[in-house]
Amino acid sequence: MARTPPHPEVSQFGLQQVLEALVDPVRRSIVTQLDASGEDIKCGDFDIPVSKSTATHHFNVLREAGLIRQYYVGTSRMNTLRRADMDEAFPGLLDALTTSRARATPPPSG
Amino acid sequence: MARTPPHPEVSQFGLQQVLEALVDPVRRSIVTQLDASGEDIKCGDFDIPVSKSTATHHFNVLREAGLIRQYYVGTSRMNTLRRADMDEAFPGLLDALTTSRARATPPPSG
Numbered sequence: 001m002a003r004t005p006p007h008p009e010v011s012q013f014g015l016q017q018v019l020e021a022l023v024d025p026v027r028r029s030i031v032t033q034l035d036a037s038g039e040d041i042k043c044g045d046f047d048i049p050v051s052k053s054t055a056t057h058h059f060n061v062l063r064e065a066g067l068i069r070q071y072y073v074g075t076s077r078m079n080t081l082r083r084a085d086m087d088e089a090f091p092g093l094l095d096a097l098t099t100s101r102a103r104a105t106p107p108p109s110g
Numbered sequence: 111m112a113r114t115p116p117h118p119e120v121s122q123f124g125l126q127q128v129l130e131a132l133v134d135p136v137r138r139s140i141v142t143q144l145d146a147s148g149e150d151i152k153c154g155d156f157d158i159p160v161s162k163s164t165a166t167h168h169f170n171v172l173r174e175a176g177l178i179r180q181y182y183v184g185t186s187r188m189n190t191l192r193r194a195d196m197d198e199a200f201p202g203l204l205d206a207l208t209t210s211r212a213r214a215t216p217p218p219s220g
Contacts, residue, residue, distance in 0.1 A: 015207075016133075016135060019129070019132060019133045019138075020133055022129060023126075023129045023130055023133045025126060028129075090206055090209070091206065091209060092202045092205055092206035092209070093203075093206035093207070095202055095206075096200055096201065096202035096203035096205075096206050097125075097203070099200070099201060099202070
């Protein structure tokens with residue numbers, strides 16, 4: 001349990017921090033993949049074109065903004081989309097970013 | 111008419127560019143003020159804590175992303191929120207950013 005990183009409560013979510021997290025296309029792709037999967041995803045199982053250390057940075061930014069919850073299963077760090085919490089704080093925001101045209105934004109090239 | 115600056119069509123709107131425009135708190139404040147007013151607003155009449163030249167930059171970024179339409183009345187540059195166009199391109203996005211809690215984000219301090 002001591003290994004579980006800290007997570008903000010819904011009342012602590014800030015729109016500025018959430019938008020700064022979501023403006024990055026790799027981070028938006030992580031959110032979109034979690035939304036599309038409907039299940040938790042291991043850090044190593046995302047389809048993102050960045051190194052492991054860069055990915056870790058992106059996961060931290062998403063977690064600190066309140067977009068994802070992270071927990072360990074053995075040595076795997078798992079990621080949950082905090083959709084209900086985000087919907088409570090900023091209704092409609094995640095929906096707007098995960099609809100068809102928004103999803104169709106070309107993936108980052110590198 | 112020659113003085114009317116260029117504007118993208120709805121089909122040219124890109125989510126990345128729109129989010130990069132909206133991640134800035136001053137630019138988000140311009141959008142929120144236009145949304146709250148329900149009327150077009152002169153560049154000089156916004157309540158934003160930046161110099162005129164910085165404001166001009168922010169208006170350009172918003173116009174190029176498709177968020178506002180600009181036109182002249184005499185020597186005044188007027189701004190219209192392109193809400194219908196944004197709602198067509200990214201349904202729910204502007205709504206999510208102009209609801210009560212999103213609006214309650216503290217204004218930028220400088």
